[in-house]
Amino acid sequence: MPPSSLIAHYPASWYAATRTHGEAWPVLKGRQQADVAIVGGGFAGLHLARQLVARGRRVVVLERQRVGWGASGRNGGFVSAGFAESSAALLQQLGPAAARALFAHSQAGVRLVESTIDELQRPDLLMGRGQLTCCRTAQGPAFAEQVTALAQALGARFEPWSAAQVQSVLATPRYHQAVHDPDSFQIHPLNFALALAADIARRSGQVFEGSAVQSIHRQGGLWTARTAKGSVEAPELVLAGNADLGPLHGGLSCSVLPVATYVAVTEPLGPALRECVRWPGAITDTRRACDYFRVVDGDRLLWGGRITTDTREPRGLRRLMRRHILAVFPQLRAHGEVKIAFAWPGIMGYAVHKMPFIGQLEPGLWMSSAYGGHGVGQTAAGAILLANAITEGDDEWRRYQAFPLRWAGGPLGRAATQAAYWWMQARDLWDEARTPPAAALQRL
Template sequence: MEPRLNSLWSTTAPDRPRWSPLAKAITADVVVIGGGFTGVSAAYHLAARGASVVLLEARTIGFGGSGRNVGLVNAGLWTPPEQVEEKLGKEAGARLNAALAEGPSTVFDLIEQHQIRCEAIRHGTLHCAHSAAGLQDLKARYAQQMARGAPVRLLDAVETARRTGSNAYHGALWDGRAGTIQPLAYVQGLARAAERLGAQIYEDSNALDIREDGQHWRIRTAQGGVRAAKLIQATNAYGKDGAEPNAIVPAHYFQLATAPLPTELRQSILEGGEGCWDTALIMSSFRLDQAGRMIFGSLGNLEGAGATVHRAWAARKLTRLFPQVKGIPFECEWTGRIAMTSTYLPRIQRRGDNGISIFGYSGRGIGPGTLFGKAAADWALGDGDLPLEITGAQPEKHAALRGLYYEVGAALTHFTNGRL
């Protein structure tokens, strides 16, 4: 059967809550634009501290990257910690690294506190070396993480094969802080918790016009409006229309999910429940969900011209990694947009006198987004330190061309590589 162009997460999220569009004029202390990890976390932590907060989502909670990602809850960024400190300076970089190291604990604590049903498993992640050069990269990352007290282990090829069920890798870096979740169920569950604390959430409420008028922000939607003292824009890669687009380099990441694997296969593949990705420049990821579906993904856009190439590569590559799954069909497929910056680091950008926009997680949105949302709530209430300094506008030169470069590079790589 042909896979459905529909997120597995939207199919398996339990009892999706629905919120009405904003259809009146209201006031609040803070208005949040964007219903993903960052925006929902900001709304939750504002409401938890007694502030009045309105969250506007143009589509549905988790519609964007928060409902379309792999579901790996990582401790940190794709960029290694030493490079973070080189780019930001030792003190600022160390502060960001320390904050992001707490990301998984923040996420899993919220899940436990509010009993969010999101298939949470905290058994670590495996960063797998696809080549000898990849293993050298992992050794450097291991040394950097050990120097910062992280609970990581460097696994040899034999142990990696035992843990993953694949003989394709030269080794792996296991990070015990990390884990996996059903990401859409998590963000929707956190939105429910925010609402219980008093946050006002509105779906299908695109911010058509955003203006700062003296001491207040005025946001107009199709049927209503919000007046608030502070603005938190959390649209990441999905901002448009009145929500001023962030200065990002756009990229796409696609995933396909198989039918549930037979029980005997599930016992030989990722028996520990880790989520995985590799060291290739055009990286791949794989994991199992609660029902035993293999979820396999890579850079690329299944809604673009390279879709056929990406699908064919995924089928070949997955069979090469796991010959035992040959013949098990893909049943779902989906694509999400990733927001990257030229530094490959997140950015907090100033909007007006009393607003900020947060974006640029480079595909690592769950832990960092939850943390940055909490920090944004502290900022809006006038206390706490943000993980990064607030900057002015920093345009990304030739962003569209650079985004095309990533897509063409992924398509060419998938056309030439992974053949049996």
């Protein structure tokens, strides 16, 4: 395939610095026809395209920038079941059967990511296994029983860890008990996105970069997606963008709230890091505004957090991320300055109800969006549902009609959400300051 004349550089990040050589896909020029056109070259679009080309469909993927340019190539790399909305909340809202069915969808997405890595013969994409979700407040003697009950309700393999178990692998007084998810794992997300795109092309799918879709319309049973230099006609069109779809579909675009988070990777920390973190998988916590981290390159710390609706990169981002790290592992100061080698923002798409938009907008027009920071695994789950719907007429996707499009409030919605995050952070601080245990499992 000829190289693109575009080609924009990936935003500076540890992932971009360690990415494998990927194809530079061409800009769409002229008129194309397909069975399915997909808008968005992140995980939502790539997983679906790969599912469809495997079933013999002619597929065209249209990416505004580069494959994996947005949240798909900038996240923490955690692959786990569940949604932005807590499982405990879904059990209360929907009842045991419906909540368990949704959780099973998310588990299928996790399995698909792992099986895809096996099929691609890319074991290098796997970077760790297991996830600890740590409690920042003591949970009391009923914690283990509560974890077991939640696991049984969801069909999960969650395991309760005592404070002693947690402290044996994480040298910090910040954490008490934890929930261990042995089915979670971690990947290099940008390299995974690049591998998916290459596999789609090998299977005769088409991937175009630098091809922002400017408009869509339907005529005579065909959807047309127009870019600056070309168009694609297809009976099925999928909007698989994140928080940057623009005006392609007003109802969807106005329902996705852009929320920023930040990730940093330190310079090599040597033995000092191994004294703090002796866990090969991922770590997060149960606060409403949580931190998440893992070890990469043997002795670097990848750290994420600082959720905000202000999508501009803050001044002094490296200093801010260093402060978060040292708040949990202050002993790192004794080994010299903790230097941040990379720090970057990522924009997540959230819905007001914190559940993804998966389903049909109009005849032949589909959506897969708003995964709320849980898209590494859940976009794969959405791809399974939409591929089954498009190729087999399966209607399992209708379970997500319980979470319809809902206006996110525009600028006022962003301000309200930011205020809500500040309130959540204040409540997190209050929970940690008080003596009674906080109900951390309500946020799992």
